[in-house]
Amino acid sequence: MRFGTRHHLKRLNLALLLSLALFWAGPGWAEAPPAGEASWFIDMQRFAAGAHGKLSCAECHPAQEKANTSGPLAKRHPDAQDAKYLTASALRGYDYGQCKRCHRVAWERYNQGVHAAALKKGDLTKSGKQPAPVCANCHDPHYGKARRDRVELGRQQTVICGACHPAQAATYLEDYHGQAGDKLGWDQSAFCSDCHGAHDCRSLQKPQQAAKACQRCHPAATPRFAQYVVHPTTVDLGPEDAAKRQRVYLIWALGAVLSVFAACVVGFLYGHSFLWILRELQHKLRRHGK
Amino acid sequence: MSAPSLQRFSVLSRVLHIVVALGFFGLGLTGFTLYFGGTWWAQAIAWCLGGAPGLAWLHRACAIMTYAAVMIHLAWLAYYKLALKGRLTSKDGMLPRAQDVKDLVRHMGWMLGKGELPQFRRFTYWEKMDYWAVVIGINTMGLTGLVLWFPEWFSGFMPGYFINLALIIHLVEAVIAVAIKFVIHLVVAHLRPQVWPADQGIFHGRMSHERIKTEHPGHWQALQEGEGEGS
Secondary structure, eight states: OOTTSHHHHHHHHHHHHHHHHHHHHHHHHHSOOOTTOOOSOOOHHHHHHSTTTTSOHHHHSOOOSSOSSOSTTOOOOOOTTOTTGGGSOHHHHSOGGGGGGTOHHHHHHHHHSHHHHHHHHOOGGGGTSOOOOOHHHHSOTTTOOSSOOHHHHHHHHHHHHHHHOHHHHHHHHHSHHHIIIIITOOTTSOOHHHHHOSSSOOOOOSHHHHHHHHHTTOTTOOTTGGGSOSSOOOTTOOGGGHHHHHHHHHHHHHHHHHHHHHHHHHHHHHHHHHHHHHHHHHHHHHHHHO | OOSOEEEOSOHHHHHHHHHHHHHHHHHHHHHHHHHTTTSHHHHHHHHHTTHHHHHHHHHHHHHHHHHHHHHHHHHHHHHHHHTSOOOSSSTTSSSOOHHHHHHHHHHHHHHTTOSOOOOOOSSOHHHHHHHHHHHHHHHHHHHHHHHHHSHHHHTTTSOTTHHHHHHHHHHHHHHHHHHIIIIIIHIIIIISTTTTTOOTHHHHOEEEHHHHHHHOHHHHHHHHTTOSOOO
16 A cells, blocks of 8 residues: 555545535535526436326426417417527426316416416516516426425425515514414414415405404404504505504504613613622722732 | 521512522523524424423413412412501512612712612612512513413404514513513622622521621611511
8 A cells, every 4th residue: 555655645635626526516416496497407316206206298298389278377388499498487488277287276276366467467577576476486396295294385485485575574484473383393383375375375455354364273363353463564565555554663663662671771780780790899809808 | 597697588488489480481481482483592492392382381381370479479468468467668668769769879879989888778779679570570471471372352352463562562571571580680689799609598588687787787777776677
């Protein structure tokens, strides 16, 4: 064994560098494209392990000349001869009418909901907002797993819904439902879709509508009970939400006043105790010195 | 106890102090574990205590225990006043007096090197403050806590967003309470140089004549003149 030679050392360094490079790049290769950035290229091993793993490609991607459904999600299959084919968005270009064949209820609810309505209005990117999500923004069609537990799905909702609604996600996480459900993993707590619905995604502005959502877990809930503000934020509030805006301001005002009060009380007492200890120490040390 | 001493706290007070201390510790632990649920340490504690439902159960059990202790104390005061015809308003009682404010100002002057220590009587202003913080605090925490426990019932006669307001009061007061009881109270009553390492009086209930003379000179003088209450 002539391990210490210059030759071996060079090899060792090379191996080290290579493994470092792999270590750095590895996670990037291993991870799925995040929801919303679907790729044209499919990892068939991971596809086979997913919920749709038993389906053949053609069951969801038939060769078609025109969309087989109507509505905002219906799209023509892109022309494979087109030079721009692979640079177009795989996620936005798919004809989600195909999903309807197996997921009829979800399809119908989506089309009755606010995201479909927003898509119908047109390209929201012009107004500076994200375009409304389509099926694959939330559901990874190739790698998504089936039969996941409530908490795992709920935590994913906080991330995915929160990508476009960050103020709502942040306030949810400060609320008891988010603390117990998302943070501490209690499956009986409420996650985004438990109140807003998974596919119609109602904003629950009307008290009657909100009370119905509350009643799923709180049977005695009334419209007045539903005045509870789960998301104390003024982001996205319109002129019709004046009542909620007032409540949010009241909540913020009380929080500010109480925080100032707490800072004064605690600050005074900490200073008082600190001075006191210094004085007693001085007293003791002086007596000790005599 | 070989040195001559006087009884300072009754058996009931000593027991209730321990119950309140334990209950309060449990309330703070479970409540702030929920609030900081996203952090690794809170998740470790929550895992040990049975997750969010375990925390909720323990928090309510501790709340009932602590509240019951304060109520038993108030019931005893009522019994003391009505049945035993005792006096609650003397200079050696727990009621705040104008003298307490003067004592505070004078005490802070002494801390800054001006003047002498005030002639404290049986209970000093900071002891009264510790006491009233618990008596008042347990009621505001208890009331807001009940709103959070039974939101459906409370929203029967008040607007739903009062639950938000109750939550904020509950949170801010919890921060104040923990900052005072777990830091100020421990430091002032047990850890400051004069009483270091611990004031055992609240556990065995007695205070030596020596300590009364030095730390509660006003009380000692009153006792010598036969007007103070010392049992």
